Amino acid sequence: MSTLTDLPTHEEHTHTHGEGCGHAAVTHADHVDYVHDGHLHVQHQDHVHECEPAAHVEHAEHDGHTHGDGCGHPAVAHGDHVDFVHDGHRHAEHDGHWDDH
Numbered sequence: 001m002s003t004l005t006d007l008p009t010h011e012e013h014t015h016t017h018g019e020g021c022g023h024a025a026v027t028h029a030d031h032v033d034y035v036h037d038g039h040l041h042v043q044h045q046d047h048v049h050e051c052e053p054a055a056h057v058e059h060a061e062h063d064g065h066t067h068g069d070g071c072g073h074p075a076v077a078h079g080d081h082v083d084f085v086h087d088g089h090r091h092a093e094h095d096g097h098w099d100d101h
Contacts, residue, residue, distance in 0.1 A: 009047055017043040026076060026085050035076050059091055059098045067091060067098075 017023060017034040024035040033040040033051045042051040067073055067084035074085045083090035083101050090101040 009049055013041070013048040015048075017041055017048065024074075024076060026074075026090060028089060035078070038077060038079050040078070057100045058094075059089075059100045062091065062098045067093065 015021065015036070017036070019025075021034065023041075026033045026035065026040070028040075028042075028051060031042050031051075033042050040051040041048045065071065065086075067075075067086070069075075071084065076083045076085060076090060078090070078092065078101065081092050083092045091098040092101050093099075
């Protein structure tokens with residue numbers, strides 16, 4: 001995983017993300033992402049980074065559980081698809097398997 005300083009900065013972002021900011025919070029590795037305008041932000045000091053995967057990463061050890069309406073995991077709109085928060089990361093269905101996001 002990249003460190004926060006390796007992630008691209010979301011320029012001209014005037015909103016500060018945090019508890020009660022109005023955006024869905026998603027625990028991700030060692031930080032919290034905030035769903036904003038169809039993508040994920042992570043607050044870092046006085047600015048915001050985009051927290052998006054740099055490459056396609058298949059979640060090879062998915063337990064066979066199928067995510068969807070009523071699966072018990074929070075659904076998060078992400079770009080042109082829906083991610084499901086599961087075990088501290090987000091899963092997205094892709095070509096017959098689940099990707100880590």
